[in-house]
Amino acid sequence: MVESLFQKLQQAYKGKKIFLTGHTGFKGAWMLKTLSLLGADVKGYALEPQTKDDLFYLIKGEQICDSVIADLRDKKRLEKEIIDFQPDFIFHLAAQPLVRLSYEIPAETFEVNVVGTANVLDAVRLLDKKCDVVLVTTDKVYHNNEWIYPYRENDRLGGYDPYSASKACTELVIDSYRNSFFNSKKYNTHKKGIAVARAGNVIGGGDWSKDRLIPDIAKAFANDKAVVIRNPKSVRPWQHVLEPLMGYLLLGANLAEEPLQFNQAYNFGPQLSDALPVEDMLELAIQSWSKGEYKVESDGHQPHEAGLLKLDINKAIAELKWFPKMNAEQAVSKTMDWYREFSNDGSDMKKFTTNQILCFLNVENLIGKYN
Numbered sequence: 001m002v003e004s005l006f007q008k009l010q011q012a013y014k015g016k017k018i019f020l021t022g023h024t025g026f027k028g029a030w031m032l033k034t035l036s037l038l039g040a041d042v043k044g045y046a047l048e049p050q051t052k053d054d055l056f057y058l059i060k061g062e063q064i065c066d067s068v069i070a071d072l073r074d075k076k077r078l079e080k081e082i083i084d085f086q087p088d089f090i091f092h093l094a095a096q097p098l099v100r101l102s103y104e105i106p107a108e109t110f111e112v113n114v115v116g117t118a119n120v121l122d123a124v125r126l127l128d129k130k131c132d133v134v135l136v137t138t139d140k141v142y143h144n145n146e147w148i149y150p151y152r153e154n155d156r157l158g159g160y161d162p163y164s165a166s167k168a169c170t171e172l173v174i175d176s177y178r179n180s181f182f183n184s185k186k187y188n189t190h191k192k193g194i195a196v197a198r199a200g201n202v203i204g205g206g207d208w209s210k211d212r213l214i215p216d217i218a219k220a221f222a223n224d225k226a227v228v229i230r231n232p233k234s235v236r237p238w239q240h241v242l243e244p245l246m247g248y249l250l251l252g253a254n255l256a257e258e259p260l261q262f263n264q265a266y267n268f269g270p271q272l273s274d275a276l277p278v279e280d281m282l283e284l285a286i287q288s289w290s291k292g293e294y295k296v297e298s299d300g301h302q303p304h305e306a307g308l309l310k311l312d313i314n315k316a317i318a319e320l321k322w323f324p325k326m327n328a329e330q331a332v333s334k335t336m337d338w339y340r341e342f343s344n345d346g347s348d349m350k351k352f353t354t355n356q357i358l359c360f361l362n363v364e365n366l367i368g369k370y371n
C-alpha cells in the first residue's frame, strides 16, 4: 500500500521532540498546529505575539507546546533551552522577515537573522545526540538578475535589500558550520543533519504582518474599504503556507533517514504557472470573497524591491517527492475562506485552522477527532 503524506509525517514525528523557533509567528503557528496534530512534542522559542488576533493565540498555541518567550540573540538562554530539551529535530523559522522593515532596522535584521542562526547552530554543537536541523531562509537569497529563468539551488546567492542580504549571509554561516562542525565525513562523531529550506512568498490565514498584501486585502475587504497596492505588475510566486511547511517536514523526515544525502538546500515554491502579477492575485481574491476593490498608489519614493523571482522546484519534486498540491486560485481561495470566517464569526479559529490542515493532508476523516 502506498504510504500517504500524513502517514509518512506521523511516522517521522509522532512522539519526537521538536524545537521550533518562531512558533508565535505566522508560519510558525501553522507549523506548531501541524506538528501537534502529528503527535510531536514541541518546544517553541520566539518573541511574544504582537496582537491578540495572532494565530498563535487563536489556535491556543500555549496549550500544545512548551512556549519559551525569549530572544534569539540571548545566546545563553537559547543554548540552555535547546540543551535542556535534547531535541530530535530543530526547525528554525524565527527571523525578522520583512523587506521594508529591514530598511528601517538593517543592523537589527542582520543581528537577528544571521547571528541568531549562528546562535542556534552553536547550541546544536553542544548536543551530544542525533539531531536533524532544518533552517528556513527564503527565495530572496538568490542574487536577483531580474531575468525570466527560475532560480536553482546552485545559483549564485546575493541580496540587494538588508533582509535578502541577511538571509544570503545566513546561508554562508550555515555552510560554514556544516563544513566546519557538521561535516559529512565526521557524521558518526557529531550525528547532525543540516538542511536549508528556501520558500517563496506564502499566503494563508492568520498573517497580520505589515506590508504584506494578503493581510492588507483581508482587512480592507472585511471593512468594505479599497485595498491600496504599490506594485500591481510585480510577479510573485503565490503559494499557501501549508505547501512549504509540508516541504520542511518532508525534508526533516528524509534528513533523519538519510542525513548524508539530504543535508543540502531545497527550493519550495509554486508551479511556474502560479507565479502571477499582484493584480491577477487580487482579482482572484475579489472573486473568492465575492466583493472587494483596490486602487494603485505609487509614491515613487519606495525602497528597492526585487521585481521578478521564480523558483525552480524540480529538486524537491525529484528527491523529496514533494509537490505543490494547490494552484494559485485554490491557495487564494483557502486563504480568503480563513479571513472571511475570522471576520464573520471567528469564534473558533482553532477548529477552522485544524480542519484546513486535515483537509490539506487528505485526512478529512479525522475532522472532529482533533481539536
Ligand SMILES: NC(=O)c1ccc[n+]([C@@H]2O[C@H](COP(=O)([O-])OP(=O)(O)OC[C@H]3O[C@@H](n4cnc5c(N)ncnc54)[C@H](O)[C@@H]3O)[C@@H](O)[C@H]2O)c1
Pocket: 021, 022, 023, 024, 025, 026, 027, 028, 045, 046, 047, 048, 049, 070, 071, 072, 073, 092, 093, 094, 095, 096, 097, 112, 136, 137, 138, 139, 199, 200, 201, 202, 203, 209
Ligand atoms: N511569510 C513568507 O511569505 C515567507 C517567505 C519566505 C521565507 N519566510 C521565512 O519564514 C520564516 C517565518 O516567517 P513568518 O512569515 O512566519 O514571519 P513572522 O514575522 O510571522 O514570524 C517571525 C517569528 O520569529 C520570531 N522572532 C523574530 N525576531 C526574533 C528574535 N529576535 N528572537 C526570537 N524570535 C524572534 C517572532 O516572534 C515570530 O515568532 C522566516 O524565517 C522568514 O524569513 C517567510
